[in-house]
Amino acid sequence: MGLIKFLGTAGARFVVAKQLRSSAGTYIETSGKRLILDPGPGTLVRMARSRPKIDVMKLDGIILTHIHLDHSTDANVIMDAFTQGGLSRGGVLFTTNEALHGNNRVILPYLINFLDRVDTFSHKEEFVWDKLRFQTFLHKHTAETYGVKFFVEGKTISFIVDTLFFDDLIDYYKDSDIVVMNVVRFTPMKNVMHLSLEDVEKIADGIKPKKIIMTHFGMTMLRSKPFELAQKLSDKLGIEVIAAGDGMSIEF
Numbered sequence: 001m002g003l004i005k006f007l008g009t010a011g012a013r014f015v016v017a018k019q020l021r022s023s024a025g026t027y028i029e030t031s032g033k034r035l036i037l038d039p040g041p042g043t044l045v046r047m048a049r050s051r052p053k054i055d056v057m058k059l060d061g062i063i064l065t066h067i068h069l070d071h072s073t074d075a076n077v078i079m080d081a082f083t084q085g086g087l088s089r090g091g092v093l094f095t096t097n098e099a100l101h102g103n104n105r106v107i108l109p110y111l112i113n114f115l116d117r118v119d120t121f122s123h124k125e126e127f128v129w130d131k132l133r134f135q136t137f138l139h140k141h142t143a144e145t146y147g148v149k150f151f152v153e154g155k156t157i158s159f160i161v162d163t164l165f166f167d168d169l170i171d172y173y174k175d176s177d178i179v180v181m182n183v184v185r186f187t188p189m190k191n192v193m194h195l196s197l198e199d200v201e202k203i204a205d206g207i208k209p210k211k212i213i214m215t216h217f218g219m220t221m222l223r224s225k226p227f228e229l230a231q232k233l234s235d236k237l238g239i240e241v242i243a244a245g246d247g248m249s250i251e252f
Contacts, residue, residue: 001153001251001252002028002029002030002031002152002153002155002157002251002252003027003028003029003030003249003250003251003252004026004027004028004157004180004213004249004250004252005026005027005028005029005050005054005247005248005249005250006026006215006244006245006246006247006248006249007022007024007025007026007027007043007046007047007050007054007246007247008021008022008023008024008025008026008040008042008043008046008246009021009022009215009216009217009244009245009246009248010022010023010040010070010216010217011070011162011182011183011184011194011215011216011217011218011221012070012184012194012217012218012219013070014218014219015217015218015219015222016040016041016069016070019042020219020222021217021222021246022042022046022246023040023041023042023070023073024039024040024041024042024043024045024046024047024074024246025037025038025039025040025043025071025074026038026159026180026215027047027050027054028150030132030150030152030153030252031130031131031132031133031152031153032130032131032132033060033061033129033130033131033132034054034058034059034060035059035060035061035062035063036059036061036062036063036078037062037063037064037065037148037159038063038064038065038071038072038161039062039064039071039072039073039074039075039078040069040070040071040072040073040074041069041070041073041074042074043073043074043078044056044074044077044078044081050247051247056078056081056082057081057082057084058082059078059081059082059091060082060091060092061091061092061093061094061117061129062075062078062079062091062092062093062094062095063094063095063148064093064094064095064096064099064106064107065095065096065145065146065147065148065159065161065162066096066098066099066141066143066144066145066146066161066162067096067098067099067102067104067105067106067143067144068142068143068162071161071162072099072106075093075106075107076106076107076108076111079091079093079111079114079115080111080114083111083114083115085114086113086114089114089115089116090115090116091114091115091116091117092115092116092117092118092119092129093107093112093115093117093118093119094118094119094121094127095107095118095119095120095121096120096121096143096144096145096146097120097121097144098143098144099144100112100118100120102144104143117129121136121138121146122136122138123136123137123138123146124136124137132150132152133150133151133152134148134149134150134151134152135148135149135151136148136149137149137169137172137173139160139161139162139163139164139169140163140164140166140193141162141163141164141193142193145161145162145163146161147159147160147161147163147169147172147173148161149172149173149176152252153252155177155178155252156175156176156177156178157176157177157178157179157180157252158173158176158178158179158180158209159180160173160179160180160181160182160195160203161182161216162182162184162193162194162195162216163182163193163194163195164193164194164195165188165195165196165199165202165203169203170202170203170206170207173203173207174206174207175207176207176209177209177210177211177252178209178210178211178212178213178250178252179203179204179207179209179211179212179213180212180213180215180244181195181200181203181212181213181214181215182194182195182215182216183195183196183197183199183200183214183215183216183217183221183226184196184216184217184218184221185197185218185220185221186220186221186223186224186229187220194218197221197224197229197233200212200214200233200241201233201236201237204233204237204239204241205237208239209239210239210240211239211240211241211242212233212239212240212241212242213241213242213243213244213250214226214229214230214241214242214243214244215243215244217243226243227243227245229243230242230243
């Protein structure tokens with residue numbers, strides 16, 4: 001059995017700044033690994049306050065899809081914690097070249113020496129880590145950004161993180177059983193490189209997953225009541241659509 005726990009569901013700067021939703025990352029437990037995907041502000045605190053508590057010392061690694069602060073802020077402190085400040089070498093980091101080496105790098109170089117493994121994403125690359133297998137796809141966003149497609153527990157679970165909608169997304173994430181989508185906008189907005197509610201319909205129609213989980217909400221989504229929107233989409237599409245809430249867990 002695997003587990004996804006949404007420690008936070010905030011997206012966009014105003015929701016994060018006001019903490020209208022938590023901006024913590026997503027905890028994933030599967031294939032014998034414990035991971036944090038995109039540890040934004042407050043992830044370490046949310047882990048400690050989770051019920052049941054998520055012990056940072058027992059994490060195996062981090063997947064960081066891009067450098068933006070609402071995704072990356074707690075990455076360094078979490079790596080420092082699960083390596084005990086370098087006293088206990090171990091763990092992995094999967095991330096972008098920009099996060100490691102760019103002008104706006106967000107990973108502190110000294111922490112890299114504490115880890116067992118650091119891998120850099122590329123488009124359509126497959127990664128294998130013991131029993132865990134996943135593939136990454138380049139998105140269209142304002143930073144180097146990759147979505148992640150996990151092949152675990154006999155299922156395919158995809159995380160379509162921040163991106164402008166483009167047709168290739170459907171091809172990238174086809175055959176997914178569960179799709180987790182960052183849906184920042186209620187309606188599209190020119191020059192904003194984030195998914196909107198109408199993009200969820202396009203992707204659902206193209207992929208036809210068994211379940212869609214919307215998360216990473218901006219102000220326009222919160223004002224439009226994500227739980228009600230999810231129910232309407234479920235009825236319209238004939239697919240289970242869920243609006244994630246802070247602390248929500250999904251087993252698979």
